[in-house]
Amino acid sequence: MLILAPTRELADQISKVVLCLGEFLKIKTHMCCGGTVIAEDKKALQSGIQIVVGTPGRIHDMMKREFLRTDKLKLLIMDEADNMLGRGFEDQIKDIFALIPGEI
Numbered sequence: 815m816l817i818l819a820p821t822r823e824l825a826d827q828i829s830k831v832v833l834c835l836g837e838f839l840k841i842k843t844h845m846c847c848g849g850t851v852i853a854e855d856k857k858a859l860q861s862g863i864q865i866v867v868g869t870p871g872r873i874h875d876m877m878k879r880e881f882l883r884t885d886k887l888k889l890l891i892m893d894e895a896d897n898m899l900g901r902g903f904e905d906q907i908k909d910i911f912a913l914i915p916g917e918i
Contacts, residue, residue: 847868859876
């Protein structure tokens with residue numbers, strides 16, 4: 815599952831909730847946002863993460879670098895999608911959609 819949020823702050827809030835649920839459900843989660851170390855994101859994503867929460871810029875970057883693979887992606891959630899599209903993320907969102915399977 816991939817959850818996109820327009821800001822690092824919102825992604826952090828979502829990530830904390832998902833992390834708590836993940837502990838209970840035995841699901842691995844990771845937050846990918848700008849301002850963090852790319853090498854840490856790469857390591858975490860390659861370890862078998864099941865839920866990724868992040869901002870469009872970092873998520874798109876991780877996809878382009880092929881650190882975030884989408885071949886097994888089952889669900890994409892866009893929190894505050896109208897806000898993301900209204901804040902200039904439209905091109906990044908389109909690029910993300912181009913990199914995920916068509917049935918998502």
